[in-house]
Every structure is written in C-alpha cells, then in structure tokens.
Amino acid sequence: MTFKGLQPIVYGGREVWPLIEGGKGVSATNHMSSGAWAAAGGIGTVSAVNADSYDAEGKIVPQVYEQMTRRERHEQLIKYGIEGGVEQVKRAYEMSNGKGAININVLWEMGGAQEILENILERTPGMITGVTCGAGMPYKLAEIAQRHNVNYLPIISSARAFRALWKRSYSKVPELMAAVVYEDPWLAGGHNGLSNAEDPRQPQDPYPRVAELRATMRKEGVSEDTAIVMAGGVWFLREWENWIDNPEIGKIAFQFGTRPLLTQESPIPQGWKDMLRTLEPGDVLLHKFSPTGFYSSAVRNPFLRSLEGRSERQIPYSRVEAGDHTVQLDVGVKGKNFWVTPHDRDRARGWAADGHDSALKTPDDTVIFVGAAEREMIRKDQADCMGCLSHCGFSSWKDHGDYTTGRLADPRSFCIQKTLQDIAHGGETDENLAFAGHAAYRFKQDPFYSNGYTPTVKELVDRILTGD
Numbered sequence: 001m002t003f004k005g006l007q008p009i010v011y012g013g014r015e016v017w018p019l020i021e022g023g024k025g026v027s028a029t030n031h032m033s034s035g036a037w038a039a040a041g042g043i044g045t046v047s048a049v050n051a052d053s054y055d056a057e058g059k060i061v062p063q064v065y066e067q068m069t070r071r072e073r074h075e076q077l078i079k080y081g082i083e084g085g086v087e088q089v090k091r092a093y094e095m096s097n098g099k100g101a102i103n104i105n106v107l108w109e110m111g112g113a114q115e116i117l118e119n120i121l122e123r124t125p126g127m128i129t130g131v132t133c134g135a136g137m138p139y140k141l142a143e144i145a146q147r148h149n150v151n152y153l154p155i156i157s158s159a160r161a162f163r164a165l166w167k168r169s170y171s172k173v174p175e176l177m178a179a180v181v182y183e184d185p186w187l188a189g190g191h192n193g194l195s196n197a198e199d200p201r202q203p204q205d206p207y208p209r210v211a212e213l214r215a216t217m218r219k220e221g222v223s224e225d226t227a228i229v230m231a232g233g234v235w236f237l238r239e240w241e242n243w244i245d246n247p248e249i250g251k252i253a254f255q256f257g258t259r260p261l262l263t264q265e266s267p268i269p270q271g272w273k274d275m276l277r278t279l280e281p282g283d284v285l286l287h288k289f290s291p292t293g294f295y296s297s298a299v300r301n302p303f304l305r306s307l308e309g310r311s312e313r314q315i316p317y318s319r320v321e322a323g324d325h326t327v328q329l330d331v332g333v334k335g336k337n338f339w340v341t342p343h344d345r346d347r348a349r350g351w352a353a354d355g356h357d358s359a360l361k362t363p364d365d366t367v368i369f370v371g372a373a374e375r376e377m378i379r380k381d382q383a384d385c386m387g388c389l390s391h392c393g394f395s396s397w398k399d400h401g402d403y404t405t406g407r408l409a410d411p412r413s414f415c416i417q418k419t420l421q422d423i424a425h426g427g428e429t430d431e432n433l434a435f436a437g438h439a440a441y442r443f444k445q446d447p448f449y450s451n452g453y454t455p456t457v458k459e460l461v462d463r464i465l466t467g468d
Contacts, residue, residue, distance in 0.1 A: 003237045003467035005244040009227065009253065011178060012101045012129035012151065016043055019464060020229055022257025023047040023105025023132060025190060025435060026420035031088045032265040035095025036457035038102050045132060046092050048104045048120055050077070050388065050417065051084030063421060065386045070397060074387030078112040085120040093127040101129040103153070107191070108136035109292050111387045111399045114144065121148040130178050135191050135294065137165060142173035151178035153229065157185045157193030158209065159216040166220050179227040179253060180217065182210050188232030189257055189437035191294040192286065200286050200295055206230065214250050224250055231255035235439050238467035256464065258437035262449065264456045268424060275299070275429045277449065279441045291394035291413040299434040303419070311412050313351050313369040314362070315344040332359030332369055360411040368411060381415040388417035
C-alpha cells in the first residue's frame with residue numbers, strides 16, 4: 001500500500017519512486033546502500049567523496065599518504081578519489097539490476113572536485129543518471145553535465161542561492177537540470193548552507209522557503225517538470241502530506257539521508273549504528289568547527305565537545321599595550337608581545353593550572369589553550385594535510401594558485417579527512433566526527449527499529465512508501 005498521492009516520476013527514461021538516498025560524505029554511502037536503494041525502485045546515491053576502492057581480494061584499500069609534499073599528497077588523493085568513485089559506481093550499477101537510478105554526489109569544495117567528477121563520468125558511461133552537488137556554489141556543474149550528457153541536481157538552501165546559480169550558469173543548460181535539492185540548513189546532517197543573514201539558533205519553517213524557491217523557479221521560467229527535492233528532517237512521509245500534490249510547491253521528491261544509515265546494507269561500522277539508537281532530541285549540534293568554513297551538523301559526542309572546549313578556552317590579545325589589554329600573558333606563550341585584560345590573564349592561568357598550558361594562535365588575533373598531547377596532535381594533523389578541500393581553514397591549504405589561503409592555520413578546527421575516514425572504517429564513534437541529521441533521535445522512538453531491528457534497504461523503502 002503506497003502513501004496517498006505519492007506517484008512514481010520519470011527520471012533517466014524510467015519510472016522511479018521520488019525517494020532519493022542522500023549521498024553521505026566519506027564512505028557513509030557506497031555501492032551496497034545505493035545499489036540496493038535503486039534496486040528497490042528509488043534513486044540511490046553513490047558518494048564520490050574519497051570513495052573506497054578494493055584490492056584483488058575485495059578488501060578496502062587504505063588511503064595512505066607517504067608523499068613528502070602536500071601537493072604530491074593532493075595528487076594521490078585525487079587518484080584515490082577517481083579510482084574509488086569509478087569502482088563504487090560500477091558496483092552500484094550492477095547491484096541495481098537495471099531498476100531505479102544511480103546518482104553520484106560530490107562536494108564542490110572538496111579538493112580536486114572537478115577533476116574527480118569528470119574522470120568518474122568519463123569512465124562510467126551510461127551508469128550514472130545524475131550528479132548532485134552542493135557545499136559551495138558549483139557554477140560549472142551544468143557545463144560538466146552537458147559534456148557527459150547526465151542530469152544535474154544542484155543542492156541549495158535558499159531561493160537566493162538558486163537564483164544566483166541559475167542566472168550565471170544553469171539557465172544555459174536547463175534541459176539537464178532534473179531537480180533542485182533544497183537542503184534545509186537547520187535539519188540536514190553534514191555541511192549546511194546557512195548564509196550570514198540567517199541565525200543558526202533560529203530554525204525557519206522549510207515550507208515558506210521551499211514555496212519561495214518554487215516561485216523563483218517559475219519566475220525564471222524553469223519547467224514545472226523540474227522537481228524540488230526536500231532534504232533534511234524527512235522521516236515519515238505522512239508528516240509531509242500537505243507537500244504532495246500541492247500546486248504551490250509543485251513537483252516534489254524526498255531525500256533520506258539519516259534513515260538509510262541504519263540498514264543492513266549501510267556500510268558504516270556496527271558501533272556507529274549502535275550509537276544512532278541511543279540519541280535523544282538535541283544530541284545533534286549545528287556547529288562552526290568544520291575546516292570548510294561552513295556550518296555542519298554532527299552528533300555532540302566527546303569529539304565535538306572537545307572542540308567546543310578548545311574554543312571556550314580562548315582569549316583575544318594585542319601585540320602592544322592598548323585599551324583594556326594592560327597586562328602581559330605569562331602562561332602558554334613565548335615572548336612578551338601578548339597583551340591581554342587582567343581578567344583574561346587570570347582565566348589563562350586557571351586553564352594552565354588544569355593542564356591546558358599551551359597557547360596556540362588563531363587567525364583572529366586570539367589564542368586558545370590546549371594540553372601538550374592535543375597541541376602535538378593538532379600540529380601533526382596540520383603537517384600531514386593531503387589537500388582534501390579546495391580551501392582548508394585548519395591547514396591553510398588551497399588546491400590552486402599558490403596553494404595557500406594566506407591565513408594562519410586555525411587550531412580551533414580539525415582534519416576532516418582523518419576523522420571521517422576513521423569513523424567510516426571502524427574507529428571509535430566517541431573520538432571522531434559523526435555526521436547526522438537533526439532527526440536522528442527518532443531511531444530510538446520509531447517502533448520500526450525496536451528490539452534492535454535493522455531493516456534491509458528494500459524493507460526501509462517499502463516502509464517509507466506506506467507513509468511510515
């Protein structure tokens with residue numbers, strides 16, 4: 001029994017359910033989950049972000065970077081990205097059994113994004129139906145899709161962002177824009193597209209924002225056949241009943257990012273799956289620690305709390321005595337040109353007494369206080385940078401030009417590649433970044449998952465189609 005009003009859509013020349021698997025970063029979606037989602041009649045999404053490849057025995061090839069320079073490590077990262085992406089697409093396509101559709105997901109702000117995307121598309125002709133792409137302003141997405149004759153589905157979080165992309169680029173290739181993904185910045189997991197005008201602590205209702213997006217699309221002459229995909233916070237379709245067959249919203253599809261994490265085919269380790277069952281409302285935090293500079297949403301575990309602690313142990317300083325900065329900092333720093341307020345000097349002495357006795361400079365004329373082990377880890381991670389982002393705040397890497405952002409490396413951030421690779425391949429869930437959408441607490445509440453039950457992807461898709 002299908003939830004009322006939900007109809008298949010034609011995508012890539014075949015009928016599919018308007019249910020899309022969200023493509024989650026480093027190895028959190030792969031061929032197993034996306035191939036199964038497509039086989040169940042939906043649109044599976046292979047993550048093409050540092051995807052895994054396999055050796056002759058079928059074991060995952062560890063992504064090791066032994067090269068001396070960042071540029072050489074960056075080249076290695078691109079090779080891994082291409083090989084892994086191609087391998088995942090081929091396997092997902094095989095698993096889908098000619099049903100549903102396979103998309104790939106790339107982050108525009110990942111290092112070497114364009115080279116990786118073009119190479120994967122070149123080497124998997126006819127297997128990929130569309131490319132979803134967000135995290136930044138991917139102006140070149142339309143021309144890349146046109147070159148390889150695939151659909152493209154830009155991920156945006158406001159009508160304003162869509163309008164800018166449409167005017168500059170997408171209006172030239174409208175026929176291949178299969179859908180526009182509205183990823184809600186307060187509900188979705190992973191990186192979120194909050195603008196400077198929006199308050200991370202004041203969530204806005206997605207309906208008026210999506211209605212505004214459709215109105216903008218109509219004003220720009222975008223075909224009514226171009227669906228809007230609602231992404232972020234989608235759990236039960238019955239909660240979105242007034243969005244289906246709604247003339248104001250128009251053609252609608254739904255993306256599921258968090259729910260497919262807890263399936264038998266989901267590639268994430270068992271410890272991560274078990275942790276998802278324990279979450280309560282409010283356990284997912286929208287934070288600004290990512291080296292991308294974007295806000296992102298992840299489980300507020302000890303790893304994230306340690307980053308919060310780092311930023312809380314922070315004081316501003318001046319190079320000379322000025323204003324309220326009337327005393328010299330006498331803990332954690334070498335040299336005398338750190339002038340602070342008397343109150344901040346006392347706070348710093350307290351942190352140092354607690355073992356946080358190393359001060360690290362940030363790009364914002366502040367210092368943070370960390371312990372010796374944490375300082376060594378930060379320094380090592382910065383030195384080991386393999387250029388996984390186009391611009392990295394943590395290491396000051398940039399993937400073009402002079403290869404530096406020109407800003408001081410920021411110790412309030414972290415190496416995102418290291419932690420995402422670790423958690424995806426069996427590392428401790430408490431010691432790594434665990435991306436999740438803000439509805440993840442519903443695993444504990446939803447009777448479908450009671451008594452430790454883990455569905456197959458097919459069982460999940462069938463369940464979603466009933467409205468639950």
